[in-house]
Amino acid sequence: MPKDPQKIAIIGFGAMARSLQASLTKTQSRLAIRATLLPREFHASAELPDSIHLCGTVEELIEWAPSLVVECASHEAVRHAVPELLRAGIDVVVVSVGSLSDGALLADLEKAAQSGKSRLTVASGAIGGLDVLRSAKSAGLDTVIYTGSKPPAAWKGTPADDEFLLSDLRERTVIFEGTALDASTLYPKNANVTAAVALAGIGFERTKVTLIADPTSTSNTHQVEAGGAFGRFSILLENRPLPDNPKTSWLAALSIEQCITRHFQNIEL
Numbered sequence: 001m002p003k004d005p006q007k008i009a010i011i012g013f014g015a016m017a018r019s020l021q022a023s024l025t026k027t028q029s030r031l032a033i034r035a036t037l038l039p040r041e042f043h044a045s046a047e048l049p050d051s052i053h054l055c056g057t058v059e060e061l062i063e064w065a066p067s068l069v070v071e072c073a074s075h076e077a078v079r080h081a082v083p084e085l086l087r088a089g090i091d092v093v094v095v096s097v098g099s100l101s102d103g104a105l106l107a108d109l110e111k112a113a114q115s116g117k118s119r120l121t122v123a124s125g126a127i128g129g130l131d132v133l134r135s136a137k138s139a140g141l142d143t144v145i146y147t148g149s150k151p152p153a154a155w156k157g158t159p160a161d162d163e164f165l166l167s168d169l170r171e172r173t174v175i176f177e178g179t180a181l182d183a184s185t186l187y188p189k190n191a192n193v194t195a196a197v198a199l200a201g202i203g204f205e206r207t208k209v210t211l212i213a214d215p216t217s218t219s220n221t222h223q224v225e226a227g228g229a230f231g232r233f234s235i236l237l238e239n240r241p242l243p244d245n246p247k248t249s250w251l252a253a254l255s256i257e258q259c260i261t262r263h264f265q266n267i268e269l
């Protein structure tokens with residue numbers, strides 16, 4: 001039976017959810033978000049349009065019977081809500097990808113999806129080229145290196161803030177070099193991108209991560225380089241932020257829209 005594209009629900013209602021909602025409305029898409037899962041403690045931060053039904057618990061959302069749930073909230077929300085939804089037979093798209101660096105959670109999600117005969121899709125978010133990593137790995141990938149660069153002020157409140165006088169940096173400075181596993185733990189604000197690269201390619205322990213504070217640049221960049229039996233690959237992304245939220249990249253919100261569109265297509269383009 002075809003699933004109803006007018007019965008999509010979202011977990012959270014922050015910057016990305018609002019951007020997605022606005023974009024679907026503006027383009028008069030056949031897809032519509034009609035409900036949100038927002039426990040009471042998060043109500044105050046959301047400005048919900050009247051067209052969106054508010055569910056305070058996962059049980060209420062399951063009862064509302066969404067055709068697809070899109071998680072746009074937090075790592076905690078993935079842990080708390082997604083396994084139950086999958087067990088109830090509801091497909092889910094996850095954007096807080098950093099949560100999946102927790103192997104135990106990933107195993108739980110797999111079990112839940114098997115038991116509910118449902119599907120979890122990981123949005124590519126702020127990074128690209130994941131299709132290449134996924135395809136190339138079956139012939140053998142030797143190296144995958146992710147390099148993330150941001151202006152020094154963007155690393156405030158991270159371990160780099162203790163090690164470097166960020167405001168005094170005058171040249172590009174490497175603030176972290178290590179595995180994607182360590183990067184996910186030490187730099188959680190970067191965890192979504194490092195996790196997406198690690199999951200698509202050769203895993204958290206073999207993916208190398210370099211993080212850079214660059215006082216000569218005002219933008220955030222993401223570079224992925226990979227080599228293996230297939231050949232070599234390199235991609236550089238310079239993402240613009242969402243017009244109304246400087247901390248979230250526009251591409252991440254657009255990637256969710258793409259994920260949802262594909263979910264309801266008969267031919268996945």
Ligand SMILES: NC(=O)c1ccc[n+]([C@@H]2O[C@H](COP(=O)([O-])OP(=O)(O)OC[C@H]3O[C@@H](n4cnc5c(N)ncnc54)[C@H](O)[C@@H]3O)[C@@H](O)[C@H]2O)c1
Binds near residue numbers: 012013037045249
């Ligand atoms: N994959 C990527 O490349 C990528 C890029 C940017 C952001 N993200 C992730 O996407 C998520 C949303 O980003 P955003 O910019 O919209 O954030 P935001 O802070 O603007 O909005 C998050 C919303 O979720 C709500 N929320 C938090 N915990 C919740 C929970 N347990 N249950 C229900 N609602 C909850 C908050 O109240 C808020 O409304 C974050 O986890 C962020 O890390 C991923």
